[in-house]
Amino acid sequence: MAKITYIEHKGKSHEIEVANGLTVMEGAVQNNIPGITADCGGACACATCHVYVDEKWFDKLKKKDEAEQDMLDMAFEPNKFSRLSCQISVADELDGLAVKIPSKQA
Numbered sequence: 818m819a820k821i822t823y824i825e826h827k828g829k830s831h832e833i834e835v836a837n838g839l840t841v842m843e844g845a846v847q848n849n850i851p852g853i854t855a856d857c858g859g860a861c862a863c864a865t866c867h868v869y870v871d872e873k874w875f876d877k878l879k880k881k882d883e884a885e886q887d888m889l890d891m892a893f894e895p896n897k898f899s900r901l902s903c904q905i906s907v908a909d910e911l912d913g914l915a916v917k918i919p920s921k922q923a
């Protein structure tokens with residue numbers, strides 16, 4: 818279980834307890850967090866789960882693979898802290914993780 822903070826583009830934040838084994842995207846969808854629609858259901862094929870990971874957390878995450886990077890290249894305004902939230906598995910070590918949702922997904 819990890820407490821994850823999802824921050825909407827305009828700054829509204831949602832602190833959610835997400836069970837281990839779910840993805841950060843699933844935690845958002847199950848709790849109706851605005852801006853993460855996850856159109857492909859987590860297949861790394863849509864980028865509607867794009868988030869900006871809080872800087873201090875970015876290097877603690879498992880590295881992204883090539884498929885994720887390819888999809889991020891097509892995402893709206895990716896930056897060096899961009900990840901697809903469907904590719905981040907929740908575990909106890911991620912307790913406190915914060916992610917921001919891009920403006921296009923508002």
Ligand code: FES
Nearest residue numbers: 859862863864903
């Ligand atoms: S849900 Fe489609 S890429 Fe993450």
